[in-house]
Each structure stands twice: as C-alpha cells, then as structure tokens.
Amino acid sequence: xxxxxxxxxxxxxxxxxxxxxxxxxxxxxxxxxxxxxxxxxxxxxxxxxxxxxxxxxxxxxxxxxxxxxxxxxxxxxxxxxxxxxxxxxxxxxxxxx
Amino acid sequence: xxxxxxxxxxxxxxxxxxxxxxxxxxxxxxxxxxxxxxxxxxxxxxxxxxxxxxxxxxxxxxxxxxxxxxxxxxxxxxxxxxxxxxxxxxxxxxxxxxxxxxxxxxxxxxxxxxxxxxxxxxxxxxxxxxxxxxxxxxxxxxxxxxxxxxxxxxxxxxxxxxxxxxxxxxxxxxxxxxxxxxxxxxxxxxxxxxxxxxxxxxxxxxxxxxxxxxxxxxxxxxxxxxxxxxxxxxxxxxxxxxxxxxxxxxxxxxxxxxxxxxxxxxxxxxxxxxxxxxxxxxxxxxxxxxxxxxxxxxxxxxxxxxxxxxxxxxxxxxxxxxxxxxxxxxxxxxxxxxxxxxxxxxxxxxxxxxxxxxxxxxxxxxxxxxxxxxxxxxxxxxxxxxxxxxxxxxxxxxxxxxxxxxxxxxxxxxxxxxxxxxxxxxxxxxxxxxxxxxxxxxxxxxxxxxxxxxxxxxxxxxxxxxxxxxxxxxxxxxxxxxxxxxxxx
Numbered sequence: 311x312x313x314x315x316x317x318x319x320x321x322x323x324x325x326x327x328x329x330x331x332x333x334x335x336x337x338x339x340x341x342x343x344x345x346x347x348x349x350x351x352x353x354x355x356x357x358x359x360x361x362x363x364x365x366x367x368x369x370x371x372x373x374x375x376x377x378x379x380x381x382x383x384x385x386x387x388x389x390x391x392x393x394x395x396x397x398x399x400x401x402x403x404x405x406x407x
Numbered sequence: 408x409x410x411x412x413x414x415x416x417x418x419x420x421x422x423x424x425x426x427x428x429x430x431x432x433x434x435x436x437x438x439x440x441x442x443x444x445x446x447x448x449x450x451x452x453x454x455x456x457x458x459x460x461x462x463x464x465x466x467x468x469x470x471x472x473x474x475x476x477x478x479x480x481x482x483x484x485x486x487x488x489x490x491x492x493x494x495x496x497x498x499x500x501x502x503x504x505x506x507x508x509x510x511x512x513x514x515x516x517x518x519x520x521x522x523x524x525x526x527x528x529x530x531x532x533x534x535x536x537x538x539x540x541x542x543x544x545x546x547x548x549x550x551x552x553x554x555x556x557x558x559x560x561x562x563x564x565x566x567x568x569x570x571x572x573x574x575x576x577x578x579x580x581x582x583x584x585x586x587x588x589x590x591x592x593x594x595x596x597x598x599x600x601x602x603x604x605x606x607x608x609x610x611x612x613x614x615x616x617x618x619x620x621x622x623x624x625x626x627x628x629x630x631x632x633x634x635x636x637x638x639x640x641x642x643x644x645x646x647x648x649x650x651x652x653x654x655x656x657x658x659x660x661x662x663x664x665x666x667x668x669x670x671x672x673x674x675x676x677x678x679x680x681x682x683x684x685x686x687x688x689x690x691x692x693x694x695x696x697x698x699x700x701x702x703x704x705x706x707x708x709x710x711x712x713x714x715x716x717x718x719x720x721x722x723x724x725x726x727x728x729x730x731x732x733x734x735x736x737x738x739x740x741x742x743x744x745x746x747x748x749x750x751x752x753x754x755x756x757x758x759x760x761x762x763x764x765x766x767x768x769x770x771x772x773x774x775x776x777x778x779x780x781x782x783x784x785x786x787x788x789x790x791x792x793x794x795x796x797x798x799x800x801x802x803x804x805x806x807x808x809x810x811x812x813x814x815x816x817x818x819x820x821x822x823x824x825x826x827x828x829x830x831x832x833x834x835x836x837x838x839x840x841x842x843x844x845x846x847x848x849x850x851x852x853x854x855x856x857x858x859x860x861x862x863x864x865x866x867x868x869x870x871x872x873x874x875x876x877x878x879x880x881x882x883x884x885x886x887x888x889x890x891x892x893x894x895x896x
Contacts (some may be wrong), residue, residue, distance in 0.1 A: 317771070325726060326733075326747070328755025338768055340825055344768060348715040349767055352780070352789045361786030362793060364647070365842030366604045366866070375431045381785055383642035387852040391740035400735055401746040403650040 312342045412437035413573035417482050418629040424471055424481050431467035432438030434527055435460055442501045442527065442574045445892060446623060448555055451569035453488045453546045455528040456495050462761065467523040478633055479524040480560075485575035487566050488529035489536055490621070491610040492516055500532040500544040500562075503757030504738045513610025514645065515579060515621055515638045521636060527575050531565030534759045535615045536586055537882075538562050539831045542822055543761045550818070551593060552890040553856050557815040563624070567594040570624045572893045577634050578808060579626040583614050584717050585810075587622045587834025588847035592810035592859025595888065596850045597876065598624045600835075602866045603842035604649035607642030615724035616647075618717075618839045623752030628848065628877040629888050632656035635869065660872035660877040663681060667875060669862075670803035674710035677833060680812040683853035687708030688809050691850040691860045691879065695807070698878055703803050707795040712788050713837045718829060719772050719785035720840075725762075726769030732757065741779045752844075759894045764825060793841040800865050805875055808834050810847040810859035838863045848876040849885035 318338050322329050329337065383396055392399035412434055415423070423429045439457055460483065464514065467481035484491065489499040493621045512520065519526070534542035541549040541564030549564045551557040552572040559568040561590060563580025566589035570578045578589040582600035591598025599622045606621045609629035623634035627669065636657070643651040671692065676685070696702055734740035734753030743749035758766070772781035799806060811831055821828040838845040843863050850860035860879070864872040880886050 316520060318767075321767055321771045321774060324729075324774060325766050326750040326754055327758070327766060328751030329763070330755075333760075335764070335766065340764060340770070341767060343826060344718060344764075345771075348718050348781070348785075351712050351715050351719075351784055353502075354709075354712065354791070356728055356784060356787035356791070359787040359790050361783055362789040363786060364603070366647070366649060368647065373643075381510045386508075389507055389737035391734060391737075401743075401749060403746050407562055 313338050338402070409660045410800055414889070415576070416627045417576045417625060417633055418627065420482060421478065425664050427471070431464040431471065431525060432461070435464040435483055438527055438574060441572070445572050445574065447569050448550065448892065449505065449552060449572055449574070450549050450564040451530055451572070451574055452485070452528040453500065453544070453565070454495050454496055456526055458529050459494055460525045462598050463523060466662060466894055467525060472822030477522045479519060479522045481523065481525060482713060483525045483527050483576050484519060485527055485530045485578040486516065486877070487532050487578070487580045489532055489612040490516055490579060491612070492526070492529065495529055497612070498546070499536070500534040500546060501758065501762070502545040502739060503732050503753070507738050508880055509610070511610060512758050514607040514642045516610065517882050518637055522652070530563070530578060533562035533564070533611065534762050535725070536562040536583055537725070537761050539589060539828050541565060541822065542818065543759055543868065545759055548818060551815045551894050553595065556817065557817050557856070558593065558837055560593035560815060564585040564590045566624050567591050567596060567598065571596050571628060572890060576625070577630055577645055579621060579634070579638070580624055580791070581611055581619055581621050583618045583721060584839050584840065585832040587624065588810050588835050588845060588859070588861060589832060591624055591847040592857065593815040595857030595885070596624055596626050597628055597846065597848050598622065599631050599635060599846045599869070599872070600838060600844060601635060601639065601869060602645055602844040605869070606638050606868065607640070607648040609642055609644040611804040613728040614677045615721040616728065617724060618721060629660060629878050631846070632660060632873050656869055656870060656873055659874045661874060662878050662879040662881055664695070664875050667700040667805070668803040668844050669695060669700050669875070670703050670705035670799050670806040672705050672707045672806060672808060674707050676832060677810040677812060679830060681814065681853065684809060684813060684826055684858050685854050687851040687858040688860060692807065694882055695879060697884055700875070705799040705803055705806065706801060707799060707837065709788065709791045709795050710837060711794055713783065713840055714829060714833050716785045716788045716792065716840060717836045718768070719781050720789065722765040723772045723782050725767070726766045726773065729762070729766055729856050748878060761825070762811055766821060780874055789840050792837060800861070804871055806863045807844040808863070810834060810861040814853050814856035834861060842870050845873055846872045846876045848880055850879070850883070851885060
C-alpha cells in the first residue's frame with residue numbers, strides 16, 4: 311500500500327505538525343513501508359479476542375476530595391513562554407463579535 | 408587509586424563507605440576524573456552536574472559519619488534525561504524542551520535523593536526515548552565504549568555507556584520496547600525492566616503509557632538489585648503503580664538455580680540473527696544447564712507479530728502524550744499569526760524526524776476510519792501475545808532468549824531505514840507488550856563486542872530473574888571485563 315498525499319496532509323494537520331514539502335514526501339514513503347510491515351497483524355483471526363489496553367488489573371483509585379498543596383504557580387509559570395498575572399497567555403482563538 | 412575506585416561495584420563501594428575506608432567525596436572525584444577523561448569520546452551525558460554531585464557527596468559523608476548511611480548513600484548515579492529533576496534541566500533529548508526546568512522531582516529521583524545518592528548528570532537519550540541507538544538525540548549521539556564507531560544502543564544509551572565506562576556506578580533508564588535491555592546488552596552491562604506497575608513513573612516524561620517502565624543499570628546483578636530495591640514500590644502520585652510489598656531483592660541472590668525450569672522459545676530464531684551471537688547464546692544456555700537448571704522448549708507463537716503490534720500501540724499512545732508540547736506551557740515556542748500557526752511551527756521545528764514519524768503513525772492509526780483496523784486490532788493481538796506468555800509460564804519459571812539479534816551496529820548504519828532500526832528490538836518488545844519483568848545480562852563476545860542474554864519472568868517475579876542472572880554471572884567472567892577505553896586514557 312502507498313499512502314496518498316492527501317492522507318499525509320490530513321494526518322499532519324490532525325497532529326498539528328508543520329511539515330515541509332520534502333518532509334511530506336519522505337513521510338509518505340517511510341510511513342507506507344512501516345504500515346506495510348505492521349499490516350501483517352491483519353492476517354490473524356481476532357474475532358473472539360478481547361482487546362488489552364494495559365496488562366495489570368487496575369481499579370479506580372479513589373481519594374477524599376480534599377484541598378492539598380499543589381505546585382507553586384510561580385515555579386510552573388517560570389517555564390511558560392508568555393504568562394500574565396498568574397495565567398498562561400494564549401493567542402486568541404475566538405474572534406470578537 | 409582513582410581507577411581502582413571506579414572499578415568497584417556499588418555493592419563493594421557500599422561496604423567500603425560504611426567502614427569509612429573510602430569517602431563519598433573521594434568516590435565522586437574518581438568518577439569526575441573518569442568523566443573528564445572519557446566523556447569527550449563517549450558523550451554519555453546531555454548535562455553534567457558536578458556541583459550538585461559534590462554537595463550530595465558531602466551530605467552523604469556527613470550522614471555516613473552519623474552512622475545513618477542507607478543502600479545508595481554516596482553512590483554516583485546517572486539519570487536518563489527523561490526523568491524530571493528540579494535542580495538540573497530535563498530535555499528528554501528534544502529541542503522542544505530546551506530550557507525546561509521541572510518544578511518537581513520524579514518519584515524515583517526523590518527516592519534516591521532521600522538516600523543522599525550522588526547525581527553525576529543527566530544521561531543522553533533518543534528524543535523522547537524513541538530510538539534504538541541514541542542517534543535520535545537532538546544533542547548528538549552517544550558512542551559505544553567498546554568501539555567508538557558503534558552505537559551504545561538506545562534509547563537509554565547514555566545511561567548504559569556511562570556505567571560501562573565508569574562515569575557512574577549505576578544509572579536509571581526507561582524501557583518502552585527494550586530501551587534498557589538493548590543498550591545494556593550493547594554496552595556489556597546488566598539492565599532490568601521491572602514489571603509494569605512495580606516502579607512509579609511520576610515525573611518520567613511519558614512516551615507510551617501502557618508500556619513505559621523505569622529501571623536500573625549496573626555492572627553486576629547485585630548492583631541492579633540494590634537500585635531496584637530503592638526505586639520499587641507504590642506511589643500515590645502514579646495510579647498505575649501497584650500496591651504490593653517489595654521483597655528483599657538481594658536475598659534472592661543465592662547462586663542456586665538447581666531445578667529451575669528455563670523456557671527456550673522456538674520462535675526466537677529470526678532471519679537476520681547473527682550466527683556468531685547465536686553461538687554465544689547456545690554456550691550460555693549450556694552453562695545454565697551445568698548449573699543445574701532444566702532447559703524446556705516452549706512456544707510463543709505470536710512472537711512474530713509483536714514488533715508490528717508495538718509499532719501501532721506505542722506511536723498511538725505517543726501521539727496523544729506528545730500533544731502537550733504546544734508552545735504554550737513550557738519549552739520551545741515559535742511565533743505565529745494564529746494559535747494554529749504557532750502549534751504547527753513549534754511542533755514542526757521542535758520535534759526531530761523520528762518523533763514526527765511516530766506522531767504521524769500514531770495519529771493515522773487512531774484517526775477515523777483506521778482506528779478499528781489498526782489500534783483495536785493491535786490491542787487484540789496484544790492479548791494473544793500475553794496469553795502465549797501465560798501458557799508458557801505454566802510450565803517454566805523463566806524464559807531465556809537473546810537480548811538482541813546482533814551486536815552493536817555502526818553509527819549511521821540504520822538511520823536511513825526506520826524499519827531496520829526497529830528490528831533491533833524484536834526480542835525485547837514482547838516483555839513490554841505483556842508487562843513482564845526482564846533482565847539483560849552479559850554472556851560473552853562476538854566480533855569483539857558484548858553479547859547479552861535476556862531472561863523474562865512472571866509478573867512481579869523479579870527475585871527469580873535476579874537469582875538466575877546472578878547465578879549465571881557468578882559462573883562466568885563477563886562482568887569483570889572492561890572496555891579498553893575505560894583504562895587506556
């Protein structure tokens with residue numbers, strides 16, 4: 311199988327990856343050959359097999375809903391490219407009406 | 408004197424420290440001197456932290472003087488750079504985390520700190536632990552101490568090389584598909600991937616959350632047991648860590664494996680397997696027999712699908728985990744006219760080629776129209792792989808296999824073909840898929856390079872793995888051998 315250019319463009323947008331023209335073409339080649347390899351699992355009959363999401367028997371972990379100390383806001387925001395008054399600054403996503 | 412100190416095992420150093428025959432500062436100085444000599448050749452570290460280490464070594468000496476030393480007090484340790492530390496940068500080998508300073512310590516780091524262990528630096532890794540050679544690090548590759556033209560393996564290649572060449576006594580790494588065991592094998596040391604849930608992953612930069620596990624490197628099995636002892640156990644901050652008692656791992660090192668049933672899977676002979684490696688493995692199996700173990704043929708029929716299953720599940724989980732690198736909260740942020748443009752530029756330029764490849768692969772496998780055919784299908788095959796092991800472990804105590812089909816390959820040899828690179832993990836991936844503990848132990852040389860034997864065990868049966876690896880180690884000379892580079896410079 312060979313991925314179409316449209317699929318590569320679509321997936322890159324879903325993943326929010328800005329890729330150059332050259333990268334898209336290389337990605338098309340490499341992903342096609344990887345997908346060809348991984349597609350071998352299709353030959354197995356798994357009709358009656360349940361999926362495994364993780365391997366240990368996990369149950370919901372509950373705790374009391376109590377206020378506990380969290381990381382200091384300043385220490386967290388020290389990593390932010392832009393912050394303002396205790397918040398992360400983000401480019402506006404809604405237009406003003 | 409310096410070269411003698413770096414040749415100690417952590418267990419030996421512990422005894423000498425407690426008897427006050429050596430000090431933690433002396434021990435650190437010997438390692439810093441070795442780092443100065445060999446690091447320009449090896450590049451095992453992204454960040455060296457000698458000042459932090461010195462303060463820790465002084466605190467360790469004071470603690471030992473009070474008679475309060477614990478297992479790892481004063482022991483020089485390297486930390487893989489995907490483990491968060493408050494007092495040094497954490498990059499995960501990626502440009503997108505350049506300048507990031509974690510506001511908290513990973514739980515494993517905090518546990519070591521509480522013992523006054525000594526952190527010599529943050530070890531090199533493939534970007535976000537995605538790779539088998541450390542060539543995917545944005546900070547340049549690490550080189551194999553046995554042959555500088557070859558890779559140390561990966562992704563924890565920096566951790567493995569540092570321990571192999573005496574820059575650190577112990578190291579922590581992480582293993583998602585073999586990233587502890589394969590580099591331990593390529594560098595001729597011991598590496599253990601604990602059972603999924605045995606060690607807290609709080610503060611480990613996530614790659615594939617149903618597979619990732621933190622584990623120890625050492626030059627001896629006892630050293631690996633020591634480090635596991637300190638990092639294992641439940642942590643309320645990681646809901647996937649299991650609340651089971653932690654056994655005394657060193658008590659398992661009895662040297663006695665008479666009557667132990669070792670499964671030999673027929674499926675672990677693959678095309679591309681180096682005959683010289685196979686010969687060394689055969690010889691190791693004969694040694695186990697001579698020690699009184701019984702070799703039992705077993706079948707793991709879905710082994711041939713493990714690699715394919717892994718390369719659907721791991722990238723899928725990675726594509727979700729790596730969505731957090733958005734140029735808003737931390738790390739690299741490149742400007743754009745809109746928020747979308749900022750995302751595209753920051754992620755497009757901040758991630759390296761392999762990380763982008765896996766994000767694309769995972770996003771594709773999870774996208775509408777492909778989800779059932781790839782992701783759900785892979786999860787079903789994962790069930791089959793796990794069942795293979797469940798059935799085999801009804802008949803045997805451990806399973807033995809090569810760690811890798813070849814010895815360390817040359818730098819650049821596999822970078823052009825991602826699939827060739829992936830194949831070096833063909834023997835290590837199944838244990839991750841089934842969540843099992845597995846240990847890699849040196850078992851000889853082929854082409855002058857280390858060969859490694861892997862044991863896989865039942866969930867939470869690290870004691871049996873350590874017992875068999877230790878018995879084998881003590882019956883063979885491999886753990887006493889050093890790369891020439893460690894001494895010659």
